[in-house]
Amino acid sequence: MNLRLAMFLKTKDVFQFFVFLFLNIQTMGLPELKEKLRLQIENADERLLKIVSSVFDNYLDHSENLSDSEKKAIDEAIYQVQNHQTQSHDLVMEETKAKYSKYFKNED
DSSP: HHHHHHHHHHHHHHHHHHHHHHHHHHHHHHHHHHHEEEEEHHHHHHHHHHHHHHHHHHHHHGGGOHHHHHHHHHHHHEEEEEEETTHHHHHHHHHHHHTTTGGTEEEE
């Protein structure tokens, strides 16, 4: 089993799951990808199935209605993920709390 997939299954980190999918879509053919998704869905818990279902529903409902600029932004985001040009949630929250500390007074 792929190490990233094993880590996802252990932590149930949804973001990592979709990063894993984006990175692997580029390296496998459609039949292999469909089989991989089928196996992952068979092993998924209810929470993950609801998330994946929602992603599919939203994709099917909105993908045809995207503007060129929205499509370009999505392509750019995928490129950034593939090239490890991302920041962790913890780092973003740390920077946000430092910059907008008055909105986080009741936390911690």
